[in-house]
Amino acid sequence: MEKRVIxxxxxxxxxxYEAFSKVKKMHMSREVKGDQMAVIRHSEDxxxxxxxxxxxxxxxxxxxxxxGLIGMLVGILGGPIGILLGWxxxxxxxxxQDVKEVRNAQGVFSFLIDKVSEGSTALLxxxxxxxxxxLNQLIMNExxxxxTRLDYDDVEEDIKKAQDMAxxxxxxxxxxx
Numbered sequence: 144m145e146k147r148v149i150x151x152x153x154x155x156x157x158x159x160y161e162a163f164s165k166v167k168k169m170h171m172s173r174e175v176k177g178d179q180m181a182v183i184r185h186s187e188d189x190x191x192x193x194x195x196x197x198x199x200x201x202x203x204x205x206x207x208x209x210x211g212l213i214g215m216l217v218g219i220l221g222g223p224i225g226i227l228l229g230w231x232x233x234x235x236x237x238x239x240q241d242v243k244e245v246r247n248a249q250g251v252f253s254f255l256i257d258k259v260s261e262g263s264t265a266l267l268x269x270x271x272x273x274x275x276x277x278l279n280q281l282i283m284n285e286x287x288x289x290x291t292r293l294d295y296d297d298v299e300e301d302i303k304k305a306q307d308m309a310x311x312x313x314x315x316x317x318x319x320x
Contacts (some may be wrong), residue, residue, distance in 0.1 A: 146295035148212070148303075149268040149278070150255065153288040156184070156264035162288065163197055163266055164165040170201055174277040178269040181213045187222055187262030193217045196264065212295075213267050215302050216255070252301065258291060269295065 153159055159182050169175040182197040219268055259265040272278070275292070282288040 144273050145273045146269070146271050148216075148293045148295055148298045149272075150258055150265060150291040150293070151268070151282050151288050152258050152263060152265040153286060158286050158288060159266045160197065162282060162286055163199075166266070166268060166278070167199060169277060169281065172265040175268075176271045176273075178271075179211045179213050180266065180268045181217070182264060182266055183213075183259065184264045185256075185259045185261050193259070194202060205247075212299065212302070213268055215306075216252075216267070216298065246252055252305065254291075254293075258289075 151159070151162055153162070163180060165183050166175060166177065166180060170177045175201045177199075178201055180199045180201070182192050184196050186192040186194070195214065198213070200211065218252050268278075270278075272292075279290060
């Protein structure tokens with residue numbers, strides 16, 4: 144069983160909500176073993192904000208949308224580091240050393256930004272997968288969506304790098320004052 148971060152995107156936003164409901168039922172019938180799941184939306188106002196529209200913690204730990212891995216991932220995308228990672232790397236950052244650091248930390252963030260384009264809604268799921276066929280059947284065959292699976296440990300590592308980079312940038316900004 145491998146823990147994964149699964150990104151599911153669709154042509155029509157309402158399909159992400161439909162998938163949310165159906166994956167929840169699949170979890171209850173033990174076809175999918177989820178940890179957390181969220182419907183996320185990428186704003187279309189040019190601000191490149193990611194928002195969690197709906198969230199579910201299957202573990203019973205009552206984690207909030209911001210407390211788990213999904214919340215951290217979306218939080219980084221919506222903050223200043225997300226801007227650095229995704230959209231304005233060359234113009235926002237001055238030195239070539241900083242640009243190199245940002246490019247090395249991009250990983251999952253740039254991938255997610257590419258997959259969930261402006262104005263789109265997607266479903267994120269953290270799950271242990273023995274068999275990917277039930278989820279593939281639902282998302283690709285029934286709803287016509289696309290699935291991307293990322294290794295949980297890789298995503299966690301990219302989040303840690305981005306958080307470290309944010310702290311370093313904040314410390315550097317504070318020293319300049």
